[in-house]
Amino acid sequence: MLTELSIQDFAIIDEISITFDEGLTVLTGETGAGKSIIIDALKLLAGGRGSVEYVRHGTNKAQMEGLFTLDDNHGTLYDIADQYGIDIQDNMMVLNRVITSGGKSICRVNGKLVTLAILREFGKRLIDIHSQHETQSLMEPDNHIRLLDMYSENQLTPTKHEYARLYEKLSSLQSRYKELSANEQEMSQRLDLLQFQQNEIKQANLVPDEDIQLEEERSQLANFERIYNGLLDAYNALYGEERGTEWLNTASQALQNSKDYDTFIAEKAEELSNHYFLVEELMYDIRNYADSLHYDPERLNEVESRLNEIDRLKKKYGSSVNDILEYLAHIEEEIEQLTDKDTHLAKLEEQIRETYQDAYLEAKELHDLRQKLAQSLTTQIHEELADLYLEKTYFSIAFEVKPDTESGNDVKLHQNGFDYVQFLISANPGEPLKQLHKVASGGELSRMMLALKKLFAKHQGVTSVIFDEVDTGVSGRVAQAIAEKIYQISRQSQVLCITHLPQVAAMADIHKLIEKHEKDDRTATVVDELNEYGKMDELSRMITGTELTETTKEHAKEMLELASKYKRKN
Template structure:
């Protein structure tokens, strides 16, 4: 969840630092106080589009920083961190965005500089912002198939992984077939290039690990004098009159003479004798090594020349000799394929035809699982819509193409495979009886759209893994029992994910676990925004103001307290 948010010199915000908690946090205040500015700041933190207009007048830069705490190790953010080389320790992620007055944008994740595109990848995994005027993931038809797969991910993921493996293999075979069958002139040029490369590597007569062995030999030759002297000094320190081995021999002989007087001495004498013979053996090896050493200045020149030749080949074909040899093997295979193109095309065609059937079978299995998931999801959506007084609304999921039997795939040449199978999924809605189903992004009524979005948010919140869901005045255009139903739905979403909600509805504010009041003030002839967390009495006053306007009456306060009591009763029922 988002635990801390720091904003400096952003629009009319001078400097504020907010601490957020689990559950539902409500932000309320007068129109123009700066509520949506805070959401704008969070949106920038998640990779949104920046503008120099966001930098507070007279300042050089605007700074936004957010601390997120992740409570479980399987959160998708860890995969994102690994993908982009960002280390995540103790489940903490810090996103930072700086907008300069010159229009530059600086992004950091856990202190590491990243591009805006990378920041967006982190942001969309942590934050989901929904407002009346912005299209979010649920509104984009291209995302619907992924959402449907999330809904039944335990069963679908395994089949999806197998399909992805087969589909990629299938695509690679088709690509290879196309390369071999098209453009004779390009293939001839390709063959010339490969034969030149193969010959160049072949003439080098490379041996496995040759570069490593030569580097080691060059190091020894370059330091021959120090190596020779060091081995010689070690040998002379051990051998000769009054030297190391002679003293060890005296010591072990002395102990051998007194072993009969003490049993413990026998053990020490044997141990020392073993060391004596071991060091004597090492001494002989040092002597042999020293005698075998012979300095050859020409050999060093030969090694340097060979390494230079290998270095030249590394720039073209691989970072090590082993990689170069591996590349040589691969181009030898490709040369053989090009020279025997016709037979390879026949072989590839057979492989493609055989694999195509397997890919279609996996795609059909994915399709069947999605159809079952769609049926269950439609039922759950209708149940939730009824609770928001949208019982006349119809929700449906379309599949294109609509496939029922495998034979349809074999006969229908228009079926195209893609990374998710052959399905193209869209969420459809009809808000009035007798009206045709339309795509979500074509539903006109803001109030109805808000409720539909809340239903889908509630259902997918537990599947998406997003840590913080932000609603920016999604309750606009509703009142009465619908407002109460929306408040309850937002609270239900907060049981799955942290929710930050800007609202003008007292019913939603009453559901808050934490209520923050945003106020615009004038100080030293400048306007600035401040945020404060409300006590229970202040919360009653704010909810009363939201119901009646600026003037507070005892009756309004009683209604405010009553609304809080009703919200408290609802929360107890949710436990």
């Protein structure tokens, strides 16, 4: 849920902060007061495309910030946050966006800088904006399968995940097959290159971890004098008269002489005796290691030469000897495939056939599930359309399967299975079913979108649904039906609605009035939350568009009472 929205120096807005609550919040005001500007700010906050035109004249930057509270239905947001190292505390998320006058866009999520693409990932799960123009997305058949799947996503998820895994495997096998079947000259050139690389690496006779061992040896040889002198100094400090071991022995003997008279001394005498023998053993180890060392300048040159050779190979094939050997194994496998291409092509063909069949079976399962969902969705959409006085409109979901002409298969698989889904309607009895864009008017599309949104709101998991004048061009009983439908959606998700219809405004749980004022010879937008009297006056203005009269006030009062009565029943 959007809890608070702050906007600074954005278009004609100098600075406003708006608090929101659950349910239906309606924003009204005169044309040009800044209602759509607030929606524009929310679009940018959700990752929309920005422009320097949004920066208020005379300022350096425009800034938008939204505070959202999350609930248990937003587990996906927590997963995405974990993926990008973003901390969510107290079930709250803050989206922030700054657009500078120089055209830069700076995005943050919970204070952490993110790219616009990452901001968009969060935004599309928090804010769902609909306007008159955005109903056009209903006309795109590519969106219809997504909408159908959204209707019961949980039911489809296991099958979709399994299909996606198989489809990815199939695509990978098909790509490999195409590579191996490519131009003979290209394959020959590729084989020559790989064989040259293979010979170069093999001639080096690399040993796993060789570079690490050589670097350690080089360090020892290059610092031989310092190492040897350090060992010698340590040994001399421990061995001989008036040295460390002699003093330890003296101390040990002193305690041994008194151990029979005191349990503490006996205990410490034994500890010191053990330490003495450990130090003595350590001293001999140091001496023996020092005796084993010898400086060999020729060996240092050999090590340097070998490391230079390895460094040359690292620049081509990997950052370590182990990486180079891993690369060698990879190209040897590819060389073997290229030299025995026909055998590998036959194997790939068999793997492709088997994987295609497995993927097809999962796609068929998806198809059967979608057919059942389509029947249920169609029934519910007809009920919703009837509520919106489109009872004579007939809605249908068409399924199409296309052949795979490239591979010769009867059915072409794609990312979503083999279904091509399209929403069709017949606006009047007796008329044939046609594509939405060939039949639906702007008002019909708006009502169709509301019907779909009513059904999808609870499945979509979006925090805030925003309607920007989707009720334009309707009146009378249709306007009342739209108002009731928007209210119904607000029972499932928080709804913010910009409207010019008094029927919709009367249904609001919270009514905010947006007005323009002059401040310091500049135009500024202000937002006020209306009380019951304010609501009545604003509804009166929306009804008449002119000065208020007692008649319009009575009409507004009646509309509010009827809306309140409807909400109590629903």
